[in-house]
Amino acid sequence: MLTILDKYILKRYLITFLGMLLLFVPIGIMANLAEKIGKIIDNEAPLAEVIAYYGNFTLVIGNLLLPIFLFLSIIFFTSKLASNTEIVAILSSGVSYNRFLRPYFIGAGLVAIFIFVMGMFIVPNASIGFNKFEYTYFKKGRDLQQTSNIFNQLNDTDFIYVKNFDPNRQIGYDFTYERFTENDQLDFKISAQNIRWIEKDSTYRLTSYTKRYIREGNEYIQRKRNLDTLFTFQIDDLTPVSYIADTKNLFELDAFIADQKKKGAANINTYVLVKYKRWALPIAAFVLTIIAVAVSSVKRRGGMGVNLAFGIGVAFIYIFFDKVFGTLAEQSGFSPLLAVLLPNLIFGVVGIFLLQKAKR
Known part of the structure; x- marks a missing residue:
């Protein structure tokens, strides 16, 4: 059950955190708009798409920075408590330092749950519109898809390889398609x-087409200058957009990986890294909470300014x-985990060290 102390600190915790969001998110939007307004005008982006983009921008960028906003807000209001000697009064009344930390961890837990739900289910949907607008009007397809050494296993027997791929022209170079039998013997190879x-x-058009296949121990080769044919795959399936993992929710991402x-x-590590980062953000809320409380709960010369400067440095x-x-x-x-x-x-480790030092 929450005590008066818990409710007091928790209220300050959450109100300051929300205030930090309301302060910095509009600043981030205005800074981004000031930087991109030229491209928006030059590319004649529709107003409705611009408005939707900045709605998605708020969710995508805001979710990434939530732990940092949390960190700075804790330093801000805890430094204020320390400068008003409220922390000294709380500890002098017989409340242990560990008990003093309890509402901070409750607040971190609430924020961590919020970050988890946002990152796993809400932000992926916003990422679709956000990235589509970015690559349409700002990046013009640059780095949109993997463009070299593309290898894919279509099923248990079929494999394809493309050395280079031009996403704008929808053309791949040095194409190879191999099919193996159930005994792992080469059935045929198309290049x-x-x-x-x-x-x-x-249809697909193959240039300088060659097919090599083996039947009853004999090798046969077919060659054609050009061949229009059908395959069961799509070019976009072979070269998914670079941000594809960002657009999938928790369950879709696991299946995709x-x-x-x-x-x-x-590029499987890129997708796995996205997955692990989503799990790491809620943990970061607890880690940064520990550091923020340890730094700001001690009254020091220079007051809140020193603590905020230190906090911004740690955040960077x-x-x-x-x-x-x-x-x-x-x-x-390198291992994504x-x-x-x-x-x-x-x-x-740094947070625990600072916390032990603050207790003394």
């Missing part, structure tokens, strides 16, 4: 200089670590 999707005919692993997708370092480990996971084969755990583990 072509390029493969192009012909939308008006709903399992499917991509079966196909042997080269946390984001830097998160970005560095995330890039390692995407580009160098470690990439997500290490920043929280490092800052968790």
Whole structure:
């Protein structure tokens, strides 16, 4: 049951957090609009799409920064409690420091649940419109799809490979299609200089087509300059957009990752990293709460300004670590799980150290 102390601190916790959101989210929207207004006008983006984009922008960017907003809001209101000697009065009344932390962890739990629901079910839907607008009007398809060394396993027997892919022209170069028998013997192999999707005919056009197949121990080779044919796959299925994992909810993402692993997708770490980051954000709420309370619960010379400056510095370092480990996971084969755990583990240890120091 919540006591008067719990309700007092928890109320300040949540009100300051909501105030921080209401203060910084509009600032973020205005800063983004000031940066992108030229491209919006030049590309003649419809007003309705612009409004929808900034609605989605609020959800996508806001969700990523929720732990940071939480961190700064705790430093702000706890520093105020310390400067008013309220914390000294609370501890002098016989309340232990651990008991003093209880409402902070309750608040962190509520925010963590909010972050979890947002990240797993609400933000993925917003990411569809957000990324579509970004790549349509700001990035013009740049880095929209994987464009080199594309390998996919279509099913248990069929495999395809494309060395390079041009998403704008819907054409792949150095195309290979292999089918194996149940005994893992090559049934046939198709290769072509390029493969192009012909939308008006709903067919694929292969240039410098070669088919090699084996029947009854004999090898046969077919060659044609051009061949229009059908396949069971779509070009977009082979090269999913780079943000595809961001648009899937908790259950869809698990199924998508399992499917991509079966196909042997080269960029599987990117998808797994997205999954783990969604689980890590709620944990970050607790880690940053510990650090914020430890830093701001002690009255110090310079007051709230010093604590806020320290908090902003810690926030930037946390984001830097998160970005560095995330890039390692995407580009160098570093474990996505470690990439997500290490920043929280490092800052968790720092938080416990600062907390023990604050208790003394």
